[in-house]
Amino acid sequence: MNLDKMMDLPGAMAAFTYSDKGDLQAHVLREGTELTPQVLDLLAHSCVANLAIANMEARGWEAVTGQGGFQPLKGFSVVGLEWSVVVNGNCGVVVRNRDADYEAAFKALQAA
Amino acid sequence: MNIVKQLMAIPGVIAAGEFAFRGDRFSYEGALTDEFARMASILCRANTLAINMQTEIVDSFAEGCGCRPVQGWIAHGNLVTICAVGNYFAFVENRDELLNDVMTIMRAKVGDIRDDLLANLYSKIGGDTREALY
Numbered sequence: 001m002n003l004d005k006m007m008d009l010p011g012a013m014a015a016f017t018y019s020d021k022g023d024l025q026a027h028v029l030r031e032g033t034e035l036t037p038q039v040l041d042l043l044a045h046s047c048v049a050n051l052a053i054a055n056m057e058a059r060g061w062e063a064v065t066g067q068g069g070f071q072p073l074k075g076f077s078v079v080g081l082e083w084s085v086v087v088n089g090n091c092g093v094v095v096r097n098r099d100a101d102y103e104a105a106f107k108a109l110q111a112a
Numbered sequence: 113m114n115i116v117k118q119l120m121a122i123p124g125v126i127a128a129g130e131f132a133f134r135g136d137r138f139s140y141e142g143a144l145t146d147e148f149a150r151m152a153s154i155l156c157r158a159n160t161l162a163i164n165m166q167t168e169i170v171d172s173f174a175e176g177c178g179c180r181p182v183q184g185w186i187a188h189g190n191l192v193t194i195c196a197v198g199n200y201f202a203f204v205e206n207r208d209e210l211l212n213d214v215m216t217i218m219r220a221k222v223g224d225i226r227d228d229l230l231a232n233l234y235s236k237i238g239g240d241t242r243e244a245l246y
Binding site: 050 | 190192
């Protein structure tokens with residue numbers, strides 16, 4: 001996992017990896033950002049939970065409605081006021097909203 | 113033109129809608145049945161509330177860090193992506209630049225979500241929303 005490459009995404013403020021349980025494993029923070037390793041650890045835990053919930057919803061939605069295309073889930077993003085966190089698998093990136101390229105972030109996370 | 117109609121005018125947007133505070137009041141356009149739109153509204157509202165709770169916790173550790181009030185979320189599926197901003201949602205096909213365009217339009221048209229929307233989402237749970245909201 002090349003976190004420095006993730007930091008090349010437009011508006012990237014932080015990139016991080018986490019365990020299956022959500023514990024922060026490695027991170028890179030852009031200098032001057034308000035984010036801290038503690039915040040990233042909290043975000044990582046919430047991201048694991050959100051990915052699990054979204055997977056469950058995708059599975060349930062396909063089963064109930066018969067519509068396809070939701071599974072496998074390829075990422076989840078929480079859009080905050082100033083920044084968004086985009087995650088997939090065991091890796092995430094925080095991007096500033098005004099510069100965010102969600103598609104590029106999801107693609108980069110899939111490739112990671 | 114309302115936001116839902118504007119979203120539906122974009123090629124690749126499968127469905128779009130607006131959900132009300134309890135999730136069981138909704139309007140929508142596109143390839144959903146009434147029942148599926150009701151389910152989508154409840155799903156979107158539940159996710160929005162959960163994420164709002166999470167960002168409140170994050171903010172308590174780093175006040176003013178820029179995560180709250182939460183604006184929305186994106187669930188990126190294999191071929192279809194669901195995105196929600198405020199109390200609007202859209203189902204979009206995974207096409208190049210479509211998700212970015214939809215998010216830009218939703219953020220611009222819905223505007224920044226302030227605490228009052230989410231306060232309402234909380235305060236109305238289980239209450240008589242009909243009288244208060246309609």
